[in-house]
Amino acid sequence: MSGITESAGGGGDAGGLVDPFGRHVSYLRVSVTDRCDFRCVYCMSEDMTFLPKKDLLTLEELDRLCSAFVAKGVRKLRITGGEPLVRKNILWLMKALGRHLETGALDELTLTTNGSQLMKHAADLAACGVRRINVSLDTLDPDRFKAVTRWGDLATVMDGIAAAEKAGLAVKINAVALKGVNEDEIEDLIRFAHGRGADLTLIETMPMGDIDGDRTEQYLPLSIVRARLMDRFTLEDSPYRTGGPARYVTVKETGGRLGFITPLTHNFCESCNRVRLTCTGTLYMCLGQDDAADLRVPLRSSADDRVLMAAIDAAIARKPKGHDFVIDRRSRKPAVARHMSLTGG
Numbered sequence: 001m002s003g004i005t006e007s008a009g010g011g012g013d014a015g016g017l018v019d020p021f022g023r024h025v026s027y028l029r030v031s032v033t034d035r036c037d038f039r040c041v042y043c044m045s046e047d048m049t050f051l052p053k054k055d056l057l058t059l060e061e062l063d064r065l066c067s068a069f070v071a072k073g074v075r076k077l078r079i080t081g082g083e084p085l086v087r088k089n090i091l092w093l094m095k096a097l098g099r100h101l102e103t104g105a106l107d108e109l110t111l112t113t114n115g116s117q118l119m120k121h122a123a124d125l126a127a128c129g130v131r132r133i134n135v136s137l138d139t140l141d142p143d144r145f146k147a148v149t150r151w152g153d154l155a156t157v158m159d160g161i162a163a164a165e166k167a168g169l170a171v172k173i174n175a176v177a178l179k180g181v182n183e184d185e186i187e188d189l190i191r192f193a194h195g196r197g198a199d200l201t202l203i204e205t206m207p208m209g210d211i212d213g214d215r216t217e218q219y220l221p222l223s224i225v226r227a228r229l230m231d232r233f234t235l236e237d238s239p240y241r242t243g244g245p246a247r248y249v250t251v252k253e254t255g256g257r258l259g260f261i262t263p264l265t266h267n268f269c270e271s272c273n274r275v276r277l278t279c280t281g282t283l284y285m286c287l288g289q290d291d292a293a294d295l296r297v298p299l300r301s302s303a304d305d306r307v308l309m310a311a312i313d314a315a316i317a318r319k320p321k322g323h324d325f326v327i328d329r330r331s332r333k334p335a336v337a338r339h340m341s342l343t344g345g
């Protein structure tokens with residue numbers, strides 16, 4: 001593996017990336033692999049076909065691409081997947097990207113993970129400048145955890161969360177609300193997360209990619225969850241925003257923050273500040289649309305970043321106004337054919 005170079009840009013882009021609707025794109029999410037050591041029922045089918053390894057950008061290429069976005073004014077990078085911590089040598093990329101924190105070009109380098117590899121990597125992630133991570137955890141019951149993730153082990157993830165906290169990382173828990181699976185556990189998840197000083201964010205299932213089951217069976221509107229929680233807790237609207245789809249409340253009884261990501265029941269597009277890059281260099285300007293821009297060809301066509309920068313500008317100029325997710329009982333087809341693991345949520 002080569003050394004870490006100051007590739008892509010330097011200088012910065014004073015105007016930043018602004019789309020046709022005046023939204024500043026300051027947040028890049030990067031899926032570094034489509035592979036995973038779990039097979040969550042809402043995310044993947046059990047026998048997934050993954051991309052051939054040769055189609056993946058190298059870590060050096062991912063560094064160069066991310067650095068181009070940073071030079072263009074992106075202030076926050078989230079590394080995701082598939083499971084980002086199963087990508088070989090991922091720590092090299094984290095360390096490389098950490099240099100933008102040191103120069104002040106980047107405000108935050110963060111990660112979304114299923115937690116399975118955190119015991120091994122938490123301390124190194126902290127050393128790379130990571131301060132906060134999101135860990136996906138849908139249930140606190142070992143058998144249910146196995147049923148939801150198919151291949152996961154709850155105890156390993158719990159140890160991973162503990163290791164992250166020990167390394168000084170702030171942990172946020174993400175849970176997908178699933179009808180008939182964890183809907184009776186939301187209160188326990190709140191108490192678990194808030195009891196250790198972590199935020200909890202609940203996510204509605206999104207119709208992305210074919211899975212083995214029927215999505216309409218899994219879909220649990222968060223409006224219902226919220227109404228039920230209001231019988232047990234006092235939920236106070238919070239002004240806290242991340243520029244993303246989550247809307248937050250403070251739970252008076254626990255003092256903790258609870259987020260709701262409701263793409264199907266609430267339109268969050270007007271404040272969207274993000275774009276998503278896949279591990280093959282495809283840029284999706286919207287999670288809920290199929291339009292995408294290929295950045296691999298411009299990346300590989302020239303060692304000079306100008307071609308790449310122009311391709312990024314052209315892509316941002318195509319960022320759509322919003323998505324139109326529908327979970328449709330009649331068509332039973334996902335609204336978006338690609339799996340969430342390709343773009344990382």
Ligand code: SAM
Nearest residue numbers: 043081082083112113114136174205206340345
């Ligand atoms: N493997 C890592 C993890 O699970 O955190 C990162 C990638 S995963 C695709 C990112 C997030 O997307 C997870 O919180 C997961 O629960 C969520 N997710 C996956 N498929 C989803 C779907 N169809 N609808 C809603 N959320 C989904």
Ligand code: SF4
Nearest residue numbers: 036038040043082114
């Ligand atoms: Fe893997 Fe994350 Fe998808 Fe679960 S949600 S299968 S952990 S990528």
